[in-house]
Amino acid sequence: MNQPANKNYQQLCEHFQNISHFEHLSALGDWDQAAMMPTGGGEARGAAMATLAKHIHSLKTAPMLEDTIAAAEQESLSGEQQANLREIRYQFQQANIVPGSLVEAKTKAAYHCEQAWREQRSQNDWQGFKPNLENVLALTKEEANIRAAALNISPYDALLDKFEPGMTSARLEQIFGGLKLWLPSLIEQVQDQQQHQPSYAIAQAASDAQALLSRDVMTLLEFDFNHGRLDTSSHPFCGGVPSDVRLTTRYDVADFTSGLMGVVHETGHAKYEQGLPHKWRGQPAGNARSMAIHESQSLFCEMQLGRGSAFLKQLQPQLKQRLDCNLSHEQLLNIYSKVSPGHIRVDADEVTYPCHILLRFEAEKAIVSNQLAVADLPDFWSQQMQSLLGINTDGDYKNGCMQDIHWAVGEMGYFPSYTLGAMYAAQFKAAIERQLGSIEDLVANGKLSTIMGWLNHNIWSKGSLLTTDELVQHATGDTLNPAHFKQHLIERYLP
Amino acid sequence: MNQPANKNYQQLCEHFQNISHFEHLSALGDWDQAAMMPTGGGEARGAAMATLAKHIHSLKTAPMLEDTIAAAEQESLSGEQQANLREIRYQFQQANIVPGSLVEAKTKAAYHCEQAWREQRSQNDWQGFKPNLENVLALTKEEANIRAAALNISPYDALLDKFEPGMTSARLEQIFGGLKLWLPSLIEQVQDQQQHQPSYAIAQAASDAQALLSRDVMTLLEFDFNHGRLDTSSHPFCGGVPSDVRLTTRYDVADFTSGLMGVVHETGHAKYEQGLPHKWRGQPAGNARSMAIHESQSLFCEMQLGRGSAFLKQLQPQLKQRLDCNLSHEQLLNIYSKVSPGHIRVDADEVTYPCHILLRFEAEKAIVSNQLAVADLPDFWSQQMQSLLGINTDGDYKNGCMQDIHWAVGEMGYFPSYTLGAMYAAQFKAAIERQLGSIEDLVANGKLSTIMGWLNHNIWSKGSLLTTDELVQHATGDTLNPAHFKQHLIERYLP
Ligand SMILES: [Zn+2]
Ligand SMILES: [Zn+2]
Numbered sequence: 001m002n003q004p005a006n007k008n009y010q011q012l013c014e015h016f017q018n019i020s021h022f023e024h025l026s027a028l029g030d031w032d033q034a035a036m037m038p039t040g041g042g043e044a045r046g047a048a049m050a051t052l053a054k055h056i057h058s059l060k061t062a063p064m065l066e067d068t069i070a071a072a073e074q075e076s077l078s079g080e081q082q083a084n085l086r087e088i089r090y091q092f093q094q095a096n097i098v099p100g101s102l103v104e105a106k107t108k109a110a111y112h113c114e115q116a117w118r119e120q121r122s123q124n125d126w127q128g129f130k131p132n133l134e135n136v137l138a139l140t141k142e143e144a145n146i147r148a149a150a151l152n153i154s155p156y157d158a159l160l161d162k163f164e165p166g167m168t169s170a171r172l173e174q175i176f177g178g179l180k181l182w183l184p185s186l187i188e189q190v191q192d193q194q195q196h197q198p199s200y201a202i203a204q205a206a207s208d209a210q211a212l213l214s215r216d217v218m219t220l221l222e223f224d225f226n227h228g229r230l231d232t233s234s235h236p237f238c239g240g241v242p243s244d245v246r247l248t249t250r251y252d253v254a255d256f257t258s259g260l261m262g263v264v265h266e267t268g269h270a271k272y273e274q275g276l277p278h279k280w281r282g283q284p285a286g287n288a289r290s291m292a293i294h295e296s297q298s299l300f301c302e303m304q305l306g307r308g309s310a311f312l313k314q315l316q317p318q319l320k321q322r323l324d325c326n327l328s329h330e331q332l333l334n335i336y337s338k339v340s341p342g343h344i345r346v347d348a349d350e351v352t353y354p355c356h357i358l359l360r361f362e363a364e365k366a367i368v369s370n371q372l373a374v375a376d377l378p379d380f381w382s383q384q385m386q387s388l389l390g391i392n393t394d395g396d397y398k399n400g401c402m403q404d405i406h407w408a409v410g411e412m413g414y415f416p417s418y419t420l421g422a423m424y425a426a427q428f429k430a431a432i433e434r435q436l437g438s439i440e441d442l443v444a445n446g447k448l449s450t451i452m453g454w455l456n457h458n459i460w461s462k463g464s465l466l467t468t469d470e471l472v473q474h475a476t477g478d479t480l481n482p483a484h485f486k487q488h489l490i491e492r493y494l495p
Numbered sequence: 496m497n498q499p500a501n502k503n504y505q506q507l508c509e510h511f512q513n514i515s516h517f518e519h520l521s522a523l524g525d526w527d528q529a530a531m532m533p534t535g536g537g538e539a540r541g542a543a544m545a546t547l548a549k550h551i552h553s554l555k556t557a558p559m560l561e562d563t564i565a566a567a568e569q570e571s572l573s574g575e576q577q578a579n580l581r582e583i584r585y586q587f588q589q590a591n592i593v594p595g596s597l598v599e600a601k602t603k604a605a606y607h608c609e610q611a612w613r614e615q616r617s618q619n620d621w622q623g624f625k626p627n628l629e630n631v632l633a634l635t636k637e638e639a640n641i642r643a644a645a646l647n648i649s650p651y652d653a654l655l656d657k658f659e660p661g662m663t664s665a666r667l668e669q670i671f672g673g674l675k676l677w678l679p680s681l682i683e684q685v686q687d688q689q690q691h692q693p694s695y696a697i698a699q700a701a702s703d704a705q706a707l708l709s710r711d712v713m714t715l716l717e718f719d720f721n722h723g724r725l726d727t728s729s730h731p732f733c734g735g736v737p738s739d740v741r742l743t744t745r746y747d748v749a750d751f752t753s754g755l756m757g758v759v760h761e762t763g764h765a766k767y768e769q770g771l772p773h774k775w776r777g778q779p780a781g782n783a784r785s786m787a788i789h790e791s792q793s794l795f796c797e798m799q800l801g802r803g804s805a806f807l808k809q810l811q812p813q814l815k816q817r818l819d820c821n822l823s824h825e826q827l828l829n830i831y832s833k834v835s836p837g838h839i840r841v842d843a844d845e846v847t848y849p850c851h852i853l854l855r856f857e858a859e860k861a862i863v864s865n866q867l868a869v870a871d872l873p874d875f876w877s878q879q880m881q882s883l884l885g886i887n888t889d890g891d892y893k894n895g896c897m898q899d900i901h902w903a904v905g906e907m908g909y910f911p912s913y914t915l916g917a918m919y920a921a922q923f924k925a926a927i928e929r930q931l932g933s934i935e936d937l938v939a940n941g942k943l944s945t946i947m948g949w950l951n952h953n954i955w956s957k958g959s960l961l962t963t964d965e966l967v968q969h970a971t972g973d974t975l976n977p978a979h980f981k982q983h984l985i986e987r988y989l990p
Contacts, residue, residue: 018546020543021542021543021545021546021547022543022546022547022550024539024540024543025520025523025524025543025547028520028523028524028527029520029523032523032527036531036724037739038720038721038722038723038724038739039721040719040721040722040738040739041722041723041735041736041738041739043738044519044736044737044738044739044776045519045738045739047516048515048516048517048519048520050516051513051516051517052516052517052520055517055550224535225533226533226534226535227533227535227536228533228536229531229533240536241536241539242539243535243536243538243539243540244532244533244535244536244539244540281539
């Protein structure tokens with residue numbers, strides 16, 4: 001019997017399929033920890049997850065990989081196989097840079113920090129949180145320095161590269177620098193225009209009723225409940241695997257409106273996962289492209305669809321039925337396009353949200369370059385919030401630098417993806433409108449499936465077969481162009 | 496620096512600690528599959544769990560183990576360390592007998608079969624279930640034959656040994672043979688005595704209310720919710736790890752009474768897990784002793800405590816509060832000591848339950864020795880049910896041979912543990928009463944903690960430090976003696 005012509009490539013595929021099985025279990029552990037696990041289970045779970053992370057790391061750094069990848073690169077492969085091999089090499093490189101002992105130490109510290117954070121945040125306990133965070137960030141910096149040396153880039157760029165392959169702080173400073181030029185005055189103009197808008201009394205809504213409404217909304221957005229579920233956790237997220245996507249959300253009994261859009265947002269993430277190419281499940285080419293592209297899908301759902309007039313109109317019967325909500329369509333529209341600087345990033349409106357990212361981007365750069373100590377973070381936070389949004393957070397840690405889970409679990413360099421995602425989402429909207437007509441009209445005419453079809457064809461089903469720039473170019477005819485985001489904000493908020 | 500005097504033993508401990516981390520993830524996957532996972536996630540999960548099982552198997556059969564165990568056996572160890580080493584060797588031997596490829600194939604087939612069974616059972620779809628079961632049982636027989644050859648015992652004994660180390664079908668036939676001599680006439684006598692008891696109308700109770708009641712009962716039984724949780728699944732079980740025990744149950748809106756005792760039962764399993772020795776967490780000596788000892792703890796909770804007069808009296812206020820239940824204490828007692836032959840093992844009363852086990856014991860022996868084909872199982876089932884309990888199950892597969900999950904997941908040789916557990920539970924009761932006085936009095940006087948303390952001291956905290964016979968001897972002054980079970984049944988049902 002002949003050997004297949006691409007036996008090295010086939011061997012790599014088998015190896016990475018195997019890795020994906022352990023990553024599946026890791027995703028399950030993450031979800032369970034956030035949504036299900038009792039507090040007392042944290043210590044043992046942390047140890048188990050650390051061992052799992054170490055095992056995955058050892059598989060990604062298996063001694064045979066270097067030669068097998070080199071040999072596979074000489075084999076005759078299809079274009080898609082070549083793309084998969086590129087992603088295999090990327091994963092191998094990323095894993096090889098960092099020693100297994102550091103991976104394990106960081107995972108353990110992150111689990112410990114996150115567990116404690118759940119309690120500490122609600123108690124505004126900065127003093128309790130600080131040493132855990134210092135521990136996690138010290139390991140994160142160690143990782144950044146090792147990555148930087150290996151890739152010959154700056155430590156912060158080395159962290160960015162984990163979430164946005166190819167993205168640099170220089171490019172980000174240009175993009176965010178541009179934002180700074182027009183966003184503050186736009187926020188002012190919108191606030192001026194909205195200053196006479198009344199505020200609306202929002203009736204209490206039980207969590208159970210909101211959970212039913214959430215399922216309605218997910219169904220409307222064509223979420224596949226045969227391949228996923230919705231639960232609650234203190235920090236909403238989308239996890240699991242493409243065949244079994246785990247969404248979580250939280251419900252505020254006093255105000256259902258933010259939770260509702262939270263579900264729309266996470267459903268956008270989930271649709272991307274559920275739409276990843278079947279053919280490439282378990283292979284690196286079958287993964288989501290990047291964090292920013294992921295966020296573009298959630299923000300597309302939330303901002304381009306969810307907060308639009310036509311979608312809110314469709315939602316009204318369910319709001320009445322599930323929550324006995326009597327808000328008019330105009331009131332809903334006003335609520336969901338209200339611009340108002342606030343403390344909490346995940347509750348921020350679309351217009352002020354980038355300010356929360358600018359703050360975190362500056363803080364991360366300063367921490368990683370040792371210009372800002374963790375102990376000084378609360379002051380830095382308050383100063384930046386003051387200057388960007390006129391908000392003082394002195395002593396209010398839970399609504400300040402303790403609000404996010406990211407740093408607690410050692411994820412630095414992730415935050416910029418949120419605003420990049422908002423920009424990509426606006427760019428996709430512009431492309432769809434050029435190709436298929438107004439999104440508002442499509443939704444109003446019951447053609448949500450047409451929009452989902454475009455996203456599936458152009459984004460979801462592409463997995464990581466294209467690079468980010470190729471994907472965006474292919475879908476929209478251009479690489480990232482922040483002008484679409486500005487255009488979108490002006491259209492919606494300064495009509 | 497000197498090497499520790501027991502470096503081989505220490506190396507084994509580290510290795511098995513590592514294994515326990517992967518087993519932790521496996522337990523999580525099992526729980527999630529039963530209680531949380533959407534159907535469409537089954538295929539990918541099955542593949543991931545098979546890879547995990549294969550990995551655990553490879554760790555338990557690591558080439559270095561044989562020599563390291565032999566070397567450790569020459570080292571200077573404490574009595575407890577020697578016990579741990581004995582359990583390490585047992586696990587190594589058990590794992591080495593079966594090739595990894597068979598473990599993987601069986602795990603995959605079992606997951607596939609179980610997934611389908613969830614739907615098929617409710618649809619009474621024997622024709623759909625049969626080929627899946629044949630597949631799983633063919634692999635189980637293959638395993639039995641391989642184990643039998645290695646251990647030089649019969650294939651069925653080799654399966655028993657997985658759940659009850661040292662137990663043989665010869666000893667079981669003697670024990671069960673004894674049962675057969677007195678149980679049928681006892682069932683008749685009890686039914687005679689109960690024939691004029693009225694049947695009681697039980698009010699409907701919503702699942703949510705039953706779930707709250709379940710938490711009350713678990714709290715009464717001192718379940719630690721900081722280290723565990725309760726959820727629902729189609730087949731109640733107790734899983735997870737000692738620091739995070741996962742109970743599941745099911746609620747019947749039309750009759751809360753069986754679900755309530757189901758929770759008491761599973762809480763008994765959970766208490767055992769939560770009480771396993773902290774010092775030995777993650778080591779083989781820290782595991783539960785055997786399936787029969789596990790079942791003895793759940794049955795002690797259910798039969799010796801839960802269905803007793805004093806416990807039911809304590810429960811009455813909660814029954815009123817949660818379910819608005821107006822049953823009198825006498826009515827509750829009658830309901831919970833009603834003897835009535837029925838189709839379903841898990842719903843069977845304490846007196847007829849062993850008949851369900853006798854049937855399965857006979858069926859398993861016949862299947863493993865190729866005297867019974869899976870295709871003929873429904874007929875065999877109906878005949879046995881007819882002769883043992885006077886019940887015909889022709890065509891009623893869902894309440895016949897499709898009712899249990901065990902065979903669907905390849906667990907043969909497990910069923911006898913249930914009745915062995917009932918016998919051990921009765922023997923523990925007798926020992927407690929000799930040492931501490933009547934269990935009814937202890938419960939009535941608010942001294943449930945005293946009973947829990949006895950179980951913790953004599954059973955839970957011993958883990959696997961003793962053999963089963965040593966454990967029982969140490970706790971009760973005797974090895975297994977079925978006379979206590981007979982005595983218990985006579986006291987309760989023929990007073
Ligand atoms: Zn998001
Ligand atoms: Zn049990």
